[in-house]
Amino acid sequence: MSHKIVGAFLLFIAACSAAKVPIAIYYESLCPDSAKFITEQVYPAVKSELRDFVEITFVPFGKSQFFTQGSEVTFTCHHGPNECYGNKVHACAIEHIQANSYQTEFTRESLTLDFINCLMKAGKNFPDNVYPGQRCASENHINNWENIKTCANTTEGSQLLRKAGETTQKLKEPLTSVPTVLFNEQFDKTVNERAQLNFMGTLCKYVSAPQPRICAQHNAAPRLDSVSATLTSVLGLWVFALLKRLL
Template identity: 30%
Template sequence: MRAAALLITVYFAGAYSQQVCDHPPRAWCSSWEIAKACKVEQQCIEYFSHQNPKNSNEPAVQVELYYESLCGACRNFIVLQLFPTWLMLREIMNVTLVPYGNAQERNVSGKWEFTCQHGPSECYVNTIEACVIYHLKDLQNYFPIIFCIEQSYNLTNVLEPCLAAFEPDLSVKTVMDCVNGDLGNKIMHDNAIKTDSLNPPHEYVPWVVINGKHNDSLQDTAMGALFNLVCDMYTGMKPQACQKAVVTPLKKDSVCFH
């Protein structure tokens, strides 16, 4: 009943977008591009979250992403590959997000100072996303916010509308107190340790680790067809979504080098 009600919500939400949505209602949640065109992103997120309960009987595919917030390649991977794949396959995959990337840190009088590849704004957004992850803890709650930030035009000023859309119970003040305080500094230091401990060491971002492993083959496949990779690597009964191959190729050289 809950899923049916959500589909009805999707239908009526899309009905107001017919001038840009030329897809039939049954297809509105079939891909993230169509959901965006029909302006039913939030409704599709809710629909899939109820359609695809976690299957705890089989080990989920573990996908770790080490990234930096203003790297164009990282943003493309999150928006075009990782988030849509998780949206449709969340019952067979776990995602870990580590915002830090090619940053560097140094200890100055007992406090960590960070230098980021794309400047201070990137350090700022990295910390915003890290604090959102820390406070919400559950991927289902924070991933839509990370996606909302990463697909936005101005990442530094989009926290408030993204929280309002996806997690209104988390206040901007709570996040910003973390960003500007000792907690955010500690979280980013922890992310630095995680990133610097990668084996093999990361050479660029986005750096994708699948089931604890990174190699060129896994990286290239993840960048070009993550959905198919997760379906192929899952050892349990494949969900219905896996019956349809999904490929959103990204350029092999579209990375931000360390």
């Protein structure tokens, strides 16, 4: 058995036995910053070798508000009524998406991530004002779009979105920006900001050893601020030496 095969096997065993890092992402369905973060940072990281080391909870509410009157729940959303509908679709998808026994290559988590990524990638640009739910479902092996759509257009969708709102309101530190990221159920302003610039690198800090190769490669890469500081130092020394010669 080659060293590469042994290494891959050991990594697989470690991934199975290691505790997954719980991450909660508080976002809005039509928020440009949320879309950029999920599609460019979260999705590539979780689709990599890190997929077995992370457990993501999506909370589609953000700065929205809800009001109850009897059994009725009404919402006002940061980016308008279309976002309220989008938030309900996300909440219903998170609730209803299931993996099928005949599609063993997909898990409930991977299907949900693919679907949400597709919706966020679409942004606000919907051809003919058609919400891309059905398209994203068919492109990402989601077989129960009709159930998700029915949920989003009924009381169930309102209740699920209200639940997301209650989860958001229970944050120890009130949500002030969207998206907001929590690692290990703890909010840290510095970690939140760092994760939005470099989600993969931040996640790797929480992954127990032995880490997947992608983390080792990432940690080995020089940080931009370190490179900048080094170049500045070298330039300063060069200028100093030049002045000495001239003087």
